[in-house]
Amino acid sequence: MSEHVDGGITFDATIRHETIMDVLMTSYARLAVDELGFGCEVRSYSDTPNSVGAYADASAEWELHNPDDLDALAEFFQTKMPEALRTLAATWRQRIADGTIPAPEA
Numbered sequence: 001m002s003e004h005v006d007g008g009i010t011f012d013a014t015i016r017h018e019t020i021m022d023v024l025m026t027s028y029a030r031l032a033v034d035e036l037g038f039g040c041e042v043r044s045y046s047d048t049p050n051s052v053g054a055y056a057d058a059s060a061e062w063e064l065h066n067p068d069d070l071d072a073l074a075e076f077f078q079t080k081m082p083e084a085l086r087t088l089a090a091t092w093r094q095r096i097a098d099g100t101i102p103a104p105e106a
Contacts, residue, residue: 008034
């Protein structure tokens with residue numbers, strides 16, 4: 001299941017498996033924000049019990065030419081990012097509830 005949340009923001013909840021140096025990595029959901037070069041992924045590793053976590057990185061560089069550009073960037077963070085991050089969090093919670101993702105140990 002892949003869904004574009006908003007222009008430049010992609011949410012993908014397709015479960016994917018990849019073997020990295022004999023360790024199975026399971027990716028449960030991904031969020032990408034093109035304008036920010038930002039990605040966040042909920043994943044686990046077979047060699048580490050209860051290793052489910054969200055891993056994020058960003059690689060964006062902005063050149064802002066005036067205060068209005070800075071205001072536009074602030075608007076993006078205030079209006080688009082919260083919804084995108086909450087969508088990823090809600091999917092993570094739902095996948096724990098339905099047993100797709102192992103529940104964290106207390």
